[in-house]
Amino acid sequence: MSDPVIRRHTVHAFDxxxxxxxxxxxxxxxxxxxxxxxxxxxxVERDETAADGVIAGDDAVDELEETIDHExxxxxxxxxxxxxxxxxVAMALKxxxxxxxxxxxxxxxxxxxxxxxxxPRFKPMITIPRMAQVCQxxxxxxxxxxxxxxxxxxxxxxxxxxxxxxxxVSLFRELLTYIIEDPRKTSACIDLMFVAKNLERIGDxxxxxxxxxxxxxxxxxxxxxxxxxx
Amino acid sequence: MTAEATATAPAxxxxxxxxERARADVPVKARVERLSFWYGAxxxxxxxxxxxxERCVTALIGPSGCGKSTFLRxxxxxxxxxxxxxxxxxxxxxxxxxxxxxxxxxxxxxxLRIGMVFQKPNPFPKSIYENVAAxxxxxxxxxxxxxxxxVEKSLRWAALWDEVKDRLDASAYxxxxxQQQRLCIARALAPEPEVLLLDEPTSAxxxxxxxxxxxxxxxxRSRYTIVIVTHNMQQAARVSQFTGFFHxxxxxxxxxxxQIFTNPRESMTQDYITGRFG
Ligand SMILES: Nc1ncnc2c1ncn2[C@@H]1O[C@H](COP(=O)(O)OP(=O)(O)OP(=O)(O)O)[C@@H](O)[C@H]1O
Ligand SMILES: [Mg+2]
Numbered sequence: 001m002s003d004p005v006i007r008r009h010t011v012h013a014f015d016x017x018x019x020x021x022x023x024x025x026x027x028x029x030x031x032x033x034x035x036x037x038x039x040x041x042x043x044v045e046r047d048e049t050a051a052d053g054v055i056a057g058d059d060a061v062d063e064l065e066e067t068i069d070h071e072x073x074x075x076x077x078x079x080x081x082x083x084x085x086x087x088x089v090a091m092a093l094k095x096x097x098x099x100x101x102x103x104x105x106x107x108x109x110x111x112x113x114x115x116x117x118x119x120p121r122f123k124p125m126i127t128i129p130r131m132a133q134v135c136q137x138x139x140x141x142x143x144x145x146x147x148x149x150x151x152x153x154x155x156x157x158x159x160x161x162x163x164x165x166x167x168x169v170s171l172f173r174e175l176l177t178y179i180i181e182d183p184r185k186t187s188a189c190i191d192l193m194f195v196a197k198n199l200e201r202i203g204d205x206x207x208x209x210x211x212x213x214x215x216x217x218x219x220x221x222x223x224x225x226x227x228x229x230x
Numbered sequence: 231m232t233a234e235a236t237a238t239a240p241a242x243x244x245x246x247x248x249x250e251r252a253r254a255d256v257p258v259k260a261r262v263e264r265l266s267f268w269y270g271a272x273x274x275x276x277x278x279x280x281x282x283x284e285r286c287v288t289a290l291i292g293p294s295g296c297g298k299s300t301f302l303r304x305x306x307x308x309x310x311x312x313x314x315x316x317x318x319x320x321x322x323x324x325x326x327x328x329x330x331x332x333x334x335x336x337x338x339x340x341x342l343r344i345g346m347v348f349q350k351p352n353p354f355p356k357s358i359y360e361n362v363a364a365x366x367x368x369x370x371x372x373x374x375x376x377x378x379x380x381v382e383k384s385l386r387w388a389a390l391w392d393e394v395k396d397r398l399d400a401s402a403y404x405x406x407x408x409q410q411q412r413l414c415i416a417r418a419l420a421p422e423p424e425v426l427l428l429d430e431p432t433s434a435x436x437x438x439x440x441x442x443x444x445x446x447x448x449x450x451r452s453r454y455t456i457v458i459v460t461h462n463m464q465q466a467a468r469v470s471q472f473t474g475f476f477h478x479x480x481x482x483x484x485x486x487x488x489q490i491f492t493n494p495r496e497s498m499t500q501d502y503i504t505g506r507f508g
Contacts, residue, residue, distance in 0.1 A: 007506040014505065080464050082491050082503045219493030 028064040029143040035106035040132040042113035054110035061103040068096040091212040098205040105198040112191045119188040131167040138206045151214045158210035164203035259284035259455040265319035274300045287456045289466035292476030298459040307337035345423035351410035353402035365421040388416035389442030428458040467491040475499045
């Protein structure tokens with residue numbers, strides 16, 4: 001399908017159901033953006049309230065995932081969607097799953113942030129916020145791409161995952177050096193490694209969503225060969 | 231379709247215009263070539279070119295009045311029965327390469343080799359048994375045991391046997407609409423034709439009988455070639471391997487069923503199958 005123009009359905013209620021599904025995905029995406037933002041603040045600004053907010057905020061994300069599951073299953077049963085509609089509904093199920101995992105990773109980061117409260121600050125606190133910022137920008141871009149059904153924008157976000165991966169690898173090396181230099185920092189460094197790992201996973205799920213946007217619009221996959229898996 | 235499936239899918243005949251792509255690796259039972267048809271002055275089909283793959287189910291979909299039934303009726307020369315009807319182009323029946331619609335071809339050849347179930351049930355004014363046996367009698371079968379066996383087998387295939395086995399001599403007109411449709415399916419199946427054309431065979435059937443017919447179609451395709459017209463998109467997606475989308479007497483898109491229903495190439499096909507038409 002080359003023509004991206006999507007006409008309205010003869011049955012208007014079907015359009016409304018699909019619109020609602022899209023809105024719920026975007027709402028869920030907005031919550032995950034906030035989760036991530038607060039988790040980073042908890043870490044960088046040593047804000048315990050923010051950390052608790054992330055942990056408490058996970059339930060709302062889970063609830064929305066359930067709502068989306070329910071709506072998608074209902075559409076499958078009652079409308080038996082095909083072609084782009086089918087891809088939209090099937091991908092809504094998978095995207096909500098990605099978002100739900102991302103919220104879990106934000107919760108992990110918040111927990112580590114709490115653990116780090118009584119540790120002295122040190123240098124990796126520059127690379128981690130940088131990684132988090134790229135993740136946040138990617139997530140925003142991918143949600144905009146989803147709202148606009150814009151595969152070009154999704155692809156732009158998808159490509160940025162490499163930045164996250166590179167930051168992750170260099171941070172990992174850096175933290176190892178710290179441990180070797182000063183074993184008293186081992187515990188803090190391990191916490192930060194987990195934080196970085198969680199951010200790296202968030203980046204991966206964001207690229208998953210980007211791939212799904214491409215699939216919704218084009219019905220095929222982003223060519224993985226463009227960027228070999230690292 | 232997954233990336234893997236795309237990668238392993240055998241080469242399509244890409245030089246053909248895109249509405250007409252055939253799978254080069256699947257044998258063809260009939261080759262429709264630039265088929266046009268006129269009811270008097272009214273042209274109902276415009277230069278249709280498509281393959282009918284052997285031992286596959288080909289589904290034909292499209293809005294009411296787009297020419298699906300007209301297209302099917304060309305295969306057994308039903309249109310010859312009315313004056314003023316005119317064909318152009320060819321329908322090559324393999325393996326011999328007989329042009330079904332050529333005036334030189336005896337219409338009995340396709341009629342004996344190609345079975346058809348019409349959109350509206352049309353049983354003969356005879357008993358249930360004789361309706362099913364009719365096609366066999368035309369082919370010269372006289373042996374009562376052979377007839378009995380084939381009648382029972384066909385009625386079982388059509389998921390009708392249990393309902394009529396105790397009244398085979400009753401008139402076919404005593405059956406309900408859905409039963410009459412299954413009787414016509416049994417009648418078409420009895421001579422075991424090479425090609426079976428089904429024009430909305432389940433539109434009057436309940437979900438159970440529909441499921442039986444779909445299962446039958448799936449079973450029969452190991453031996454026969456089947457073309458089915460249906461307005462039920464999910465049915466087309468379930469039972470067929472190839473799908474053609476017709477609109478206003480033209481073939482808009484032909485391709486593998488999975489591709490047509492998950493990722494059609496033409497926006498008109500997408501609008502139709504997703505309910506965005508008109
Ligand atoms: N005997 C006939 N004489 C003149 N025109 C006819 C005749 N039969 C069909 N037509 C016309 O030819 C066109 C194609 O009809 P056809 O019955 O093939 O459509 P169809 O796709 O089978 O539709 P449906 O889904 O409603 O069964 C229509 O415009 C119809 O009005
Ligand atoms: Mg018809």
